[in-house]
Amino acid sequence: MPDLLITPGSLLDRIRRKVRQLAGRPDPSPWVLYPHRPAAARGRIDFVIALDYMTMNGGMIDQLHRAMSRYGLSTLLVNRQNVDRVLRLARLGRIRPAVFLDLCSTRNDPYEQLLHTLADQGVHTLRDPSQTKWIVKASAHRLLQPHVPVPPTVVFAKEEADRDLTVAERELLGDRVAIKPSCGGAGRGVRLNVEPTLQNIADARAQDRSDDWLVQRMMPFVMLGDRIGYFRLYNVLGHLNVMWWSPSDHHYATFTWADLDRYRLWPLLGIAHRIAQITRMEYFSVEAAYTGEEGPHRLCLIDYVNDQCDMDAFNPGCPPPEWTAWVCERLALRTYQVKHRIAVEEQCSVTLAGAPPVALRDLPMDIDADLANRADAKIFGSERT
Ligand SMILES: Nc1ncnc2c1ncn2[C@@H]1O[C@H](COP(=O)(O)OP(=O)(O)O)[C@@H](O)[C@H]1O
Ligand SMILES: [Mg+2]
Incomplete structure (x- = not known):
């Protein structure tokens, strides 16, 4: 049955690709990953990943394939070449992987439909459709x-007319704001460091009237040593993880236990842990900034929950390949656990810079420090939503 799912390039197609590659003009169109042989022979697909920007992520797919293979698990890549077919078969109940990871859906596209179809059939999807409110x-x-x-933040709901901010809102947001669409991604539609005028709000919203828009106080990012105080916080299947990330050139750098201590950054772990607890999402990243302010905004969340984490590898401006390999390992282990119904102990740990994990409860520091005042929610944002 799996061969129904796969569109292997013909011999001619493979030769054509090879020639183009040798000529220095590689074919950027997506390709399909064959399930690992022994499992394919049994007609079983264990892990399905939806990813539609293959050439950029070729290195990661290779890492994933290797990690899965170590557990004897097969992987099916879904991309534009086979998504309709996979969706059709999923609806017929003819494809039922242990785990599904969606790294490319947008609203109501076939990938989103695949996510819903597989979740309805009891497949372990690494973002349940009921968690969409968090993204x-x-x-x-x-x-x-x-x-x-x-x-x-002031949120403009899509049905709301453009208007000036009230005096109270203006006071809350300050003179410089970020304006961004609710369902954005990859910086699409985001306007930074603009004045919160009626004109600027209207211009931004004109880009997409079908979405809600957020008008946010522009938060400062302060240097820590020679790095911008900006982070990607991750929950990777129960492991909290932090990476330095530069919002200007999108470069990642490894974040160490020493960094955590040197700059008193343990509330970053508190933020990531709370989000993991509240959302119950198994795999996400968020962005947070060190603002240099004292008090509850010293460390502040900037981008909310991303379920489609950047897992590109071996390219400039991507997470280090060791990190991606580590994530692939976790995905493979979880797929093995789900496939064989191995109970997973609900315990959160912190894994930084490839060092062995440390259980959250064993940490010597107070990861909730600086979040203590949160009972008064108003200090964190406006009441309007
Ligand atoms: N309130 C804010 N203050 C300062 N910078 C912001 C703010 N909101 C967004 N940014 C900057 O804009 C970038 C894109 O915004 P983000 O919310 O991450 O949208 P996207 O989901 O498209 O990535 C962020 O990485 C950050 O550098
Ligand atoms: Mg972002």
């Missing part, structure tokens, strides 16, 4: 605000 910035803002520091 939509407007609802995430409202739901996260009582628990973690977020930028003061």
Whole structure:
């Protein structure tokens, strides 16, 4: 049955690709990963990954394939070449992997439909459709605000007319704001460091009237040593993890236990842990900034919950390949556990810079420090949503 799912390039197609590669003009169109042989022979697909920007992520797919193979697990890559076919077969109940990871869906596209179809059939999807509210910035803002520091924000619902901010809102947001769409991604539609005028708000919203928009206080990012105080926080299947990330050139750098101590950054772990607890999402990243302010906004969440984490490898501006390999290992282990119904102990740990994991409860520091005042939610953001 699996051969129904796969569109192997013909011999001619493979020769054509090889020639183009040798000529220095590689074919950028997506290709399909064959399930690992022995499992394919039994007609079983264990892990399905939806990813539609293959050439950039070729290195990661290779790492994933290797990690899965070590557990004897097969992987099917879903991309534009086979998504309709896979969706059709999933609807017929003819494809039922242990785990599905969606790294490319947008609203109501076939990948999103695949996610829903597989989840309905009891497949372990690494973002349950019921968790969609966490990846939509407007609802995430409202739901996260009582628990973690977020930028003061005014949300314009899509049905709301353009208008000036009220005096109170203007006071809350300050003179410089970020304006961003609720369902954005990869910086699409984001306007930074603009004045919160009616004109600027209207211009931004004109880009997409079908979405809600957030108008946020522009948070400062302060240098820590020779790095910008900006981070990607991850929950990778129960492991909290932090990476330095530069919002200007999108470069990642490894974050160490020494960094955590040197700059008193343990509340970053508190933020990531709370989000993991509240959302129950097994795999996500968020962005947080060191603002240099004292008090509850010293460390502040900037981008809310991303379920489609960047796992590109071996390219400039991507997470280090060791990191991606580590994530692939975790995905493979979890797929093995789900496939064989091995109970997973609910315990959170911190894994930094490839060092062995440390259980959260064994940490010597107070990871909730600086979040202590959160009971007064108003300090974190506006009440309007
Ligand atoms: N309130 C803010 N203050 C300062 N910078 C911001 C703010 N919101 C967004 N940014 C900057 O804009 C970038 C893109 O915004 P983000 O919310 O991450 O949207 P996307 O989901 O498209 O990545 C962020 O990485 C950050 O550098
Ligand atoms: Mg972002």
